[in-house]
Amino acid sequence: MNSEAIVKETRAYHCLECGVCTSSCPVARVNPSFSPRLLVEKAIFGFGDEIVRDRDLWSCLVCGRCTSRCPSNVDYLNFIKEMRIEASKLGQKGLFSHDGIFNTIMELQSLSLQQKRTFWITDDLEVADEGECFYFVGCLPYFDLVFGEGGYCDVGLKPTDRARNTVRILNKMGIKPVVSNDERCCGHDLLWNGDLEGFRRLAELNLKTIKKSGAKKVICLCPEGYVTLKRDYPLYLGEQDLEVVQLYRLLADKLKEGKLNFVESGSDNPVKVTFHDPCSLGRIAEIYEEPREILSGIPGIELVEMERNRADALCCGTSGWVNCSSCSKQIQIERLKEAEATGADILLTACPKCGIHLSCAKYNSDIKIEIKDITDLIVEKMV
Amino acid sequence: METAEIRIGVYICHCGINIASTVDVDSVRDSISKLPNVIVSRDFKYMCSDPGQELVIKDIKEKGLNRIVVASCSPRMHEPTFRMTIQQAGLNPYCLEMANIREQCSWVHEDREYATEKAVKLVSAAVAKASLLEPLEEKEVEVRPEALVIGGGIAGIQASLDIADAGFKVYLVEREPSIGGHMAQLDKTFPTLDCSACILTPRMVEVERHPNIELLSYSEVIDVSGYIGNFHVKVRKKPRYIKMDKCTGCGMCAEACIMKGRIISEFDVGMGKRSVPYIPFPYAVPSKYTMDSENCLFITKGKCGKSPACKDACSSDAVDFEQKEEIVELDVGTIVVATGFDLFDAKEKPEYGYGLYDNVLSGLEFERLVSSSGPTQGKIIIGGKEPKNVVFVQCVGSRDKSVGNEYCSRVCCMYTAKQAHLVHEKLPDAKLTVFYMDIRAFGKGYEEFYDRVREEGVRYIRGNVSEIIKKGDRLLVMAEDTLLGEPVDIEADLVVLATGIVPRRDVKEVANLLKISQSPDGFFLEGHPKMRPVDTATDGIYLAGCAQGPKDIPDTVAQAKGAASSAMTKMARGKVKVEVTTASVDTFVCRGCGRCVEVCEYGAPNLEEVEPGILVSQINDSICKGCGACSVACPSGAISMKHFKNEQILSQIEAVI
Amino acid sequence: MSEEFEPNIVGFACNWCSYAGADLAGTSRMKYPPNIRIIRVMCSGRVSPAFILKAFQMGADGVLVTGCHPGDCHYIAGNLKCEKTMGTTRKLIDVLGIGEERLRLEWVSASEGSKFADVVTDFTNRIRGLGPLSGKSQG
Numbered sequence A: 001m002n003s004e005a006i007v008k009e010t011r012a013y014h015c016l017e018c019g020v021c022t023s024s025c026p027v028a029r030v031n032p033s034f035s036p037r038l039l040v041e042k043a044i045f046g047f048g049d050e051i052v053r054d055r056d057l058w059s060c061l062v063c064g065r066c067t068s069r070c071p072s073n074v075d076y077l078n079f080i081k082e083m084r085i086e087a088s089k090l091g092q093k094g095l096f097s098h099d100g101i102f103n104t105i106m107e108l109q110s111l112s113l114q115q116k117r118t119f120w121i122t123d124d125l126e127v128a129d130e131g132e133c134f135y136f137v138g139c140l141p142y143f144d145l146v147f148g149e150g151g152y153c154d155v156g157l158k159p160t161d162r163a164r165n166t167v168r169i170l171n172k173m174g175i176k177p178v179v180s181n182d183e184r185c186c187g188h189d190l191l192w193n194g195d196l197e198g199f200r201r202l203a204e205l206n207l208k209t210i211k212k213s214g215a216k217k218v219i220c221l222c223p224e225g226y227v228t229l230k231r232d233y234p235l236y237l238g239e240q241d242l243e244v245v246q247l248y249r250l251l252a253d254k255l256k257e258g259k260l261n262f263v264e265s266g267s268d269n270p271v272k273v274t275f276h277d278p279c280s281l282g283r284i285a286e287i288y289e290e291p292r293e294i295l296s297g298i299p300g301i302e303l304v305e306m307e308r309n310r311a312d313a314l315c316c317g318t319s320g321w322v323n324c325s326s327c328s329k330q331i332q333i334e335r336l337k338e339a340e341a342t343g344a345d346i347l348l349t350a351c352p353k354c355g356i357h358l359s360c361a362k363y364n365s366d367i368k369i370e371i372k373d374i375t376d377l378i379v380e381k382m383v
Numbered sequence B: 001m002e003t004a005e006i007r008i009g010v011y012i013c014h015c016g017i018n019i020a021s022t023v024d025v026d027s028v029r030d031s032i033s034k035l036p037n038v039i040v041s042r043d044f045k046y047m048c049s050d051p052g053q054e055l056v057i058k059d060i061k062e063k064g065l066n067r068i069v070v071a072s073c074s075p076r077m078h079e080p081t082f083r084m085t086i087q088q089a090g091l092n093p094y095c096l097e098m099a100n101i102r103e104q105c106s107w108v109h110e111d112r113e114y115a116t117e118k119a120v121k122l123v124s125a126a127v128a129k130a131s132l133l134e135p136l137e138e139k140e141v142e143v144r145p146e147a148l149v150i151g152g153g154i155a156g157i158q159a160s161l162d163i164a165d166a167g168f169k170v171y172l173v174e175r176e177p178s179i180g181g182h183m184a185q186l187d188k189t190f191p192t193l194d195c196s197a198c199i200l201t202p203r204m205v206e207v208e209r210h211p212n213i214e215l216l217s218y219s220e221v222i223d224v225s226g227y228i229g230n231f232h233v234k235v236r237k238k239p240r241y242i243k244m245d246k247c248t249g250c251g252m253c254a255e256a257c258i259m260k261g262r263i264i265s266e267f268d269v270g271m272g273k274r275s276v277p278y279i280p281f282p283y284a285v286p287s288k289y290t291m292d293s294e295n296c297l298f299i300t301k302g303k304c305g306k307s308p309a310c311k312d313a314c315s316s317d318a319v320d321f322e323q324k325e326e327i328v329e330l331d332v333g334t335i336v337v338a339t340g341f342d343l344f345d346a347k348e349k350p351e352y353g354y355g356l357y358d359n360v361l362s363g364l365e366f367e368r369l370v371s372s373s374g375p376t377q378g379k380i381i382i383g384g385k386e387p388k389n390v391v392f393v394q395c396v397g398s399r400d401k402s403v404g405n406e407y408c409s410r411v412c413c414m415y416t417a418k419q420a421h422l423v424h425e426k427l428p429d430a431k432l433t434v435f436y437m438d439i440r441a442f443g444k445g446y447e448e449f450y451d452r453v454r455e456e457g458v459r460y461i462r463g464n465v466s467e468i469i470k471k472g473d474r475l476l477v478m479a480e481d482t483l484l485g486e487p488v489d490i491e492a493d494l495v496v497l498a499t500g501i502v503p504r505r506d507v508k509e510v511a512n513l514l515k516i517s518q519s520p521d522g523f524f525l526e527g528h529p530k531m532r533p534v535d536t537a538t539d540g541i542y543l544a545g546c547a548q549g550p551k552d553i554p555d556t557v558a559q560a561k562g563a564a565s566s567a568m569t570k571m572a573r574g575k576v577k578v579e580v581t582t583a584s585v586d587t588f589v590c591r592g593c594g595r596c597v598e599v600c601e602y603g604a605p606n607l608e609e610v611e612p613g614i615l616v617s618q619i620n621d622s623i624c625k626g627c628g629a630c631s632v633a634c635p636s637g638a639i640s641m642k643h644f645k646n647e648q649i650l651s652q653i654e655a656v657i
Numbered sequence C: 001m002s003e004e005f006e007p008n009i010v011g012f013a014c015n016w017c018s019y020a021g022a023d024l025a026g027t028s029r030m031k032y033p034p035n036i037r038i039i040r041v042m043c044s045g046r047v048s049p050a051f052i053l054k055a056f057q058m059g060a061d062g063v064l065v066t067g068c069h070p071g072d073c074h075y076i077a078g079n080l081k082c083e084k085t086m087g088t089t090r091k092l093i094d095v096l097g098i099g100e101e102r103l104r105l106e107w108v109s110a111s112e113g114s115k116f117a118d119v120v121t122d123f124t125n126r127i128r129g130l131g132p133l134s135g136k137s138q139g
């Protein structure tokens, strides 16, 4: 798509130049040279060439704050995606964090290599090779090796805990999910970094794997994986005969049905927690209440909201492993301080990546608040 | 960044037949000429010859080349040559890349086809990198003609005198009230038995009188910043409560002090007593008194009799309880670290009864005991009597993993021999036994001295003492004579433990202050164990004496002279070149996580608060050595290594496969 | 050229010891298979896991990283840092299905020309034995 087509496609023509996007944008707040409004403007006035060479094209977090508030319904997220696809064609790319290992790991997953990605499965977990329900794990095993204990960028958490948690919870619900060693990265980051071909390769391989297992239903913990499978796979590869479910939605239902139960609290003093809405789970998938319903179902837990929550929630500061910078750090510290200001002991996240980025920001800082995943808490308390 | 179009010239060397006999040079030349940005691709018999270099220069001028690739021998061989060549033609020397097709291709392979294919890949990689090369500026920094010497033991004294004699200003910082260090505490010195004070005192006095030496005694370095040529140093001068300019060293204050004879003398390692105002030993330099503030009643309690007796006694009105600490700031070009050692604390080996029994002494206590300036004026008296049976135990705290010291302290064998000799000299009838594991008499005249001591009748038993227990008012020393394979128990009136040399208790703090490293034994780490024994990894900081590891006085002095000379070399030239291919931080990208600071061995990166709460790493390129560790550790990709950027290396990887 | 599989091997060598060791193998005219192509870095501690992964992505069948022996690194401990990052990398490539045996880390000093030649020969043979990295797009 040329920039004119992109402008048309994403309703950028309708831009009112109101500036709501820029003033909503967390990046623009810390980096005044970045402005979503000006990017749209430039495109409208035919400076698409400039945009695709602009470092700031990669600074957008695709957090969707602007889109959700735009009075003209400009589809800013797709605007960025399409512009990045164009930029990629010219060999442009963002500045990869971690020297680009994650990008390469994603690309390597599209080769027909025999992975060993299920190393995290412990004996107590019940998983199947074939079945109704497919648990889509995502890149957690790779994150584990880099960010977990002993990894060369240890940020003090163990990403595969989330995967084990998920299987434990599903087992408790009587579900023995398919977990496949042939699963690949969902392709979210490749897509949003403009590598449409790479994304397609991964998506095709995943669909093949899922279908081969006989599953009709895919459960995702990772919100990015969820939106990718649910929205982007059909978009780019056609309708699939698959039901894609986000874990918290499933659990909220189970809670209502009385199938998810928790131990009674042993103490009168509730543990105060606060919850960070991940962009993909919240603004993109519009799953706001389910995690909260689950939390309110756990005795001995008191949820205190951060100043900015639900659709207003701040982003965890970086996405797609590009352009992680001083801006990201400032956004993260702002978010962590906001969490601390609630007086909560624990900051809960619902996205493994948010967990990683926020823990990373804590490194060598004076932020004290503990960062956990909702599934940590569920596993701890469920009976 | 240059915006000009990249124009690469590639030169493939035959090296006579060294390359050409295995690599098809013509075919390499032709393949390479097809690569993007390559303007000329040539081959030549000897690229390093004058005509070869002329060829490059001519092409640069005529064809407007701005990047040069030479495919020939190892860059370790001719990179400097070709850098100079292209510089002559007006190009930046860093716009050169070499492909090693001799040592790493033609000389190690036989199959012409494979070797040629490999050569093409290697040259392609060099071309790929060359397209991304950036010109770099060489930098020199000025070196101030002033040196800081930390520690005034014999090592610091010697280094200071040498540097000062060469005409440079020296600031000698000594923590204690006097310089002299451990050597001042020794009686006689092996192997020549010179009296320690007799050879040391003249040097101490020389320090005091030297016009180029400023002695900052009773002072400590509290902060060091900067880098070679320009270190900024903060020194805390502790208050002596006695004015240096007024005190004549007469000692009336000490005589008058109501605490006289009640305070333990550190210099006599607990065996003598002193007053609150004190001079550590009679020939101290500076010969001025110092108030021991921790024990002074007036300073700690605010009251001492009606008025402090010392103040009343001083006829020069030198006592000044109002004195405050003073921070002195210095700028120096080089630093010599000569902080010496601590004695191993024998209490860490409780089986030897040290600290429990009065007649078990450490080696240093024994030095004070036999010294004519010591607490007994050199008479060997223990519990009121002269000992009849004296046992020496070697290797206490050395070569002993159970206390974490794997190394040999290098002086205990010899000082034990010396001490045995001194007892023999003073008490010819005493029975003397030495327990040892090995005798290390490696120095000049050492074996001869050891031989002499054995001739004097000292009995050497090979075996490590397992235990010392009380038996009546004597001691029972238990060991195995490993040569005979039988147990030996010896009754003794005095046991002297040959306590070893350990790193200073505050060695870690000093290391952090100076951003230098420690070796696994805890002493400061030298630049290279063989080739750079007096350097540290940090340019401009040198090591002397026991601070670097255990050694005797001759070695200490030799190393001090080496450190002084290294410092002088830099100061004499007045300028040093610093590394060009260093790390640099994109401050916009930097997340201020501090991983680079953690990983750098040289202390080059520093987190600075640029705005409240916002930390950014700044890498000092005069300190950075360009190893690249920080760049790997940096999660955000903020650090790029000049001449070894990620893009450059990735382009090589791509081209080489 | 024989029909036998000839692997692509990328080598990283630190300037001070290993690259010099490789040069010594050359000046001593030792012979080793031509499959390896060395990229010079100042220190093994400069070798980012990203370089290794990229090499495999680009089609390498094996990667050999060489550095100074522990204690000899020109930059004090770059080699030990490399050991740590290579630990992570090894696990990553194993989980990716590349196989950890395709990455090797060796200490080669400037005087170990013969060790360099031996290591390269042995590693090349092993990779040849493993066959091409399956799934890579064969050119």
Ligand SMILES: Cc1cc2nc3c(=O)[nH]c(=O)nc-3n(C[C@H](O)[C@H](O)[C@H](O)COP(=O)(O)OP(=O)(O)OC[C@H]3O[C@@H](n4cnc5c(N)ncnc54)[C@H](O)[C@@H]3O)c2cc1C
Pocket (backbone or CB within 6 Å): B150, B151, B152, B153, B154, B155, B156, B173, B174, B175, B176, B178, B179, B180, B181, B182, B183, B186, B188, B189, B190, B191, B219, B220, B221, B338, B339, B340, B341, B342, B343, B363, B364, B367, B411, B415, B418, B499, B500, B504, B510, B544, B545, B546, B547, B551, B552, B553, B554, B556
């Ligand atoms: C019992 C015994 C007997 C010995 N007998 C002999 C012998 O007979 N012959 C022989 O050759 N060798 C002998 N030695 C070895 C000899 O003592 C050492 O070689 C010598 O003292 C080393 O000198 P130095 O200057 O390195 O250290 P030191 O003498 O320890 O001097 C270091 C100085 O630095 C000062 N200092 C420390 N830290 C700081 C700081 N942070 N800031 C400022 N100043 C600081 C200290 O106060 C001290 O003055 C003997 C050693 C012992 C223990």
Ligand code: SF4
Pocket (backbone or CB within 6 Å): A021, A024, A025, A026, A027, A028, A036, A059, A060, A061, A062, A063, A064, A065, A066, A067, A076, A077
């Ligand atoms: S998506 Fe988020 S980061 Fe991107 S422009 Fe909009 S508000 Fe800013």
Ligand code: SF4
Pocket (backbone or CB within 6 Å): A097, A098, A318, A321, A324, A325, A328, A356, A357, A358, A360, A361, B635, B636
């Ligand atoms: S915030 Fe995330 S992307 Fe950025 S450095 Fe940390 S872990 Fe990497």
Ligand code: SF4
Pocket (backbone or CB within 6 Å): B582, B583, B599, B600, B601, B602, B603, B604, B605, B619, B623, B624, B625, B626, B627, B628, B629, B630, B631
């Ligand atoms: S390149 Fe090496 S020396 Fe330079 S700042 Fe980084 S870690 Fe330190």
Ligand code: SF4
Pocket (backbone or CB within 6 Å): B585, B589, B590, B591, B592, B593, B594, B595, B596, B597, B605, B616, B617, B633, B634, B635, B636, B637, B638, B639
């Ligand atoms: S490691 Fe990178 S992001 Fe972290 S402080 Fe250093 S330069 Fe900044």
Ligand code: FES
Pocket (backbone or CB within 6 Å): C014, C015, C016, C017, C018, C042, C043, C044, C045, C066, C067, C068, C072, C073, C074, C075, C076, C077, C078, C079
């Ligand atoms: S210089 Fe060789 S490993 Fe660091």
